[in-house]
Amino acid sequence: MRSFCANCGTSIGYVDAGLSGEVYICTGFMDAPERFPPEAHGYWRMRLSIRCR
Template identity: 65%
Template structure:
């Protein structure tokens, strides 16, 4: 079974991802642009596929229903969750150890 790993810039937060992601998408919306930069990719996993095994991400919410996670040590973006999609976790491509293994499927 496919297993991927990810960590933040300083290494304080680490996670593993078991199985294939269900979605890989370039993102162009205003919220993500302001939070991360002009363009990012999100890798979508079912929540049960994601295990944080080193450190605990900090959270921030500006948009009702959306919670973003990041490293409180180095500031790296990690993920976001939408309370309307409670079983889905979208992981920032920059958090992944091998981003080249996630070809985008769409633009959003």
């Protein structure tokens, strides 16, 4: 189940029945995301292979 902001549609987080006891929160919508360093990266292997210059 995924949750989204009712005003703008931003992804907030999700839970997966196959991963009981775990809740995944998207830090990008927070006011101070740097206070919450990531513990995991979802779909990291599927990321775009674009390099920033």
